[in-house]
Amino acid sequence: MPDATFETGLTKAAVERRRVVIVGGGLAGLAAASALASRGLAVTVLESRPRLGGRASSIIDRESGETIDNCQHVAMGCCTSFRHFCEAVGCADLFETQRELFFVGPPGNAKVVRFASSSWPAPLHLASSFLRMPWFSRAEKLKIAIGLRALARDHSRADCSFQDWLNRQRQPEAVQRRFWHLVLVSALSESLDRISFRHARKVFVDGFLANRNGWQVSIPTVPLDDVYEFRIATTLRESGVQIRLKAGVKRLQIVEGCVTGVELRDGSQVAGDDFVLAVPHYLVQALLPEQLAGVAEVAAVDRLETAPIASVHLWYDQPLTELPHATFVDRLSQWMFNRTVLSDARSATTRDGVHADGEVGCRLQVVISAARDLSTMSEQEVIAKVNQELRQIWPERHEARLLSGRMITEHRAVFSPLPGVDEHRPIQQSPIPNLQFAGDWTRTGWPATMESAVRSGYLAAENVLDRVGQPENMVPADLPAARLYRLLFS
């Protein structure tokens, strides 16, 4: 039986014999696996589904035969751990960094504004793009600038709802909706009243103010399954990680305060020395014995609330737009990704919008975060509404025919970043020394994102390495804050 106490100074051979069992093949589990395998430990990943990637996944659309993602997953430039992970597992080339975004104004003023960094240093690098947005009056632009300055200067530790904070700053309702909500709903998938001040501040400071590259988004050029199933799984297997799919874990086996193994749903058992539990937060309790599930910091996980995200996939017989992506102001549709333009030659369509069989077409994916309001609409109603909005934005393409559409809703997509949420997020080291928690929901300082998942996996790996006497920092540094930003706001 493994020793539950910290073990230091193991020989290289002993480290290599050290068996780490990771439950869950989402980003958190895979990041822990990559980090530990690269340091010579024997890693097994147990994943209940027939594929890796967890909440970042693809399905085959029966009607078109195409592989489509459950939802577009993008990472911002400030997501340094996610980028490090992609490089470590050799999939960074499957992402394309977008150095410009496109904002489409509200109905009646649907002008497209190109949003890109100027030569000015952060935090002024995006000012000229922002000033070009004609749907804000001069007074509104001034209000937003004052609000951003107040946000960067507010280092208070107390948390409150971001809506309360905006109200205290006297930010007008239209500005709250068209600026603050627009940015935050895509980043945090919640409405302003359900977003904590701290998480909102992090998005604006890390993403838009402190470093000139923080806001750039990285988008996969292939379906997510190609990233996880083919590239990451292959790299991990080559580095010695044993990946077992359809290996759902029923419970952890704990003897005398130490995890000795896991029991799978088929009744078989897998023994190990260290364990990483990397399942979504709402499944954690069910896998733990009562005495551990009842410990205050573990029980608190059940208080995390969740938010839904919907993605609407639309197939047209000809291109509706050449833009690779666009963010919409004041519409049900929030963010459009033109999968035909974004996909590379390996997928069914090419950059010119020409299908592999020579037919010209276009597939758009529209994301609707914090999608609670959609529960009163049928799938067909949502598709019709999104189609109508896109046609209003690009009326010149009226001859384009909608061939088909489908909506995928993930009801528990992310945990809600409510005020005080971080108190319900446990650290990676569980009360049991040889058990680590990992997942976007653990305490990483980040909202529910791929970045948070990877960070949690790296932090869990750090704890395991500590136990074998090989302490190491696995989490890469954040993007540095620009000198002008530090001068103004530190």
Ligand SMILES: Cc1cc2nc3c(=O)[nH]c(=O)nc-3n(C[C@H](O)[C@H](O)[C@H](O)COP(=O)(O)OP(=O)(O)OC[C@H]3O[C@@H](n4cnc5c(N)ncnc54)[C@H](O)[C@@H]3O)c2cc1C
């Ligand atoms: C619709 C949607 C859109 C999103 N968009 C973005 C985005 O644009 N950018 C971004 O950064 N983030 C986005 N996210 C969030 C991001 O997907 C998650 O933060 C991240 O993938 C979480 O990774 P994880 O490893 O913590 O958890 P998960 O991905 O949930 O992985 C947990 C794994 O554990 C497995 N598992 C569960 N129970 C068991 C068991 N008993 N035995 C074995 N295995 C088990 C699951 O099958 C799963 O594979 C989005 C999420 C959704 C749902």
